[in-house]
Amino acid sequence: MTEHTAKFDVAGVGLTADDYPPLEQGPFDPRALWFPSQRRDHPLEIEIGSGKGTFLVQQAALQPGTNFLGIEYAGEFYRYAADRIRRHGLNHVRLLHADGRDFVQYRLATACCDVIHVYFPDPWPKRRHHKRRMIQVASLDAFHRVLIPGGQVRIVTDHSDYWAWMQDIVAESTSLFEAQPFCSPDSASDGELVGTNFERKYRRQGRPFHATILHRKP
Numbered sequence: 001m002t003e004h005t006a007k008f009d010v011a012g013v014g015l016t017a018d019d020y021p022p023l024e025q026g027p028f029d030p031r032a033l034w035f036p037s038q039r040r041d042h043p044l045e046i047e048i049g050s051g052k053g054t055f056l057v058q059q060a061a062l063q064p065g066t067n068f069l070g071i072e073y074a075g076e077f078y079r080y081a082a083d084r085i086r087r088h089g090l091n092h093v094r095l096l097h098a099d100g101r102d103f104v105q106y107r108l109a110t111a112c113c114d115v116i117h118v119y120f121p122d123p124w125p126k127r128r129h130h131k132r133r134m135i136q137v138a139s140l141d142a143f144h145r146v147l148i149p150g151g152q153v154r155i156v157t158d159h160s161d162y163w164a165w166m167q168d169i170v171a172e173s174t175s176l177f178e179a180q181p182f183c184s185p186d187s188a189s190d191g192e193l194v195g196t197n198f199e200r201k202y203r204r205q206g207r208p209f210h211a212t213i214l215h216r217k218p
């Protein structure tokens, strides 16, 4: 996508670290800064690793009363997805160019978020890279902190080894979350779990999927 970068317009949707408040002000609620003031009390859902933005475009169109914040650290996908969201006129969706794990852990306010979506996170299959995986004990601690009571983490992966890893992490976090079966969002088509780009690609390849919803415990 690199050669097409110049034609992407992220205006009104795209955010970067330049849009953060000063670090000294501490963690912040994105709704107070990045969404229209009349939407300050509307729910906030976050997607980490939005890729080309398909989930945001599909689901946000069905949920106009919710603020959506996607987080994507690959610059080309960030620009592509932000431009796509802008072209769809989804003015209740923002896309942040950042590391989602760090953003949630260090910048996001306590109890500001209703749902965290994590669809097809990079599996980092080599053992020495496992520390880069999105789902870690520390990230579940952070997810629990930023979610409201009754909040959810929604996870789908095609990677069996990463799935087994997640089971171990969740087993270490039973005081924080209860794992329950996945249910698809309204935007998923028949036979889809969510209907992201990676899901569609992997489905054509016949890969098996694993999915769960982690319900935040009080």
Ligand SMILES: C[S@@+](CC[C@H](N)C(=O)[O-])C[C@H]1O[C@@H](n2cnc3c(N)ncnc32)[C@H](O)[C@@H]1O
Binding pocket: 048, 049, 050, 051, 052, 071, 072, 073, 074, 077, 098, 099, 100, 101, 102, 119, 120, 121, 122, 134, 196, 197, 198, 199
């Ligand atoms: C396998 S792709 C899945 C994309 C999309 N969710 C889908 O299902 O089509 C994983 C995406 O997550 C992004 N990503 C991985 N780790 C991230 C992180 N820590 N913060 C933000 N984005 C991340 C990658 O750049 C990539 O776009």
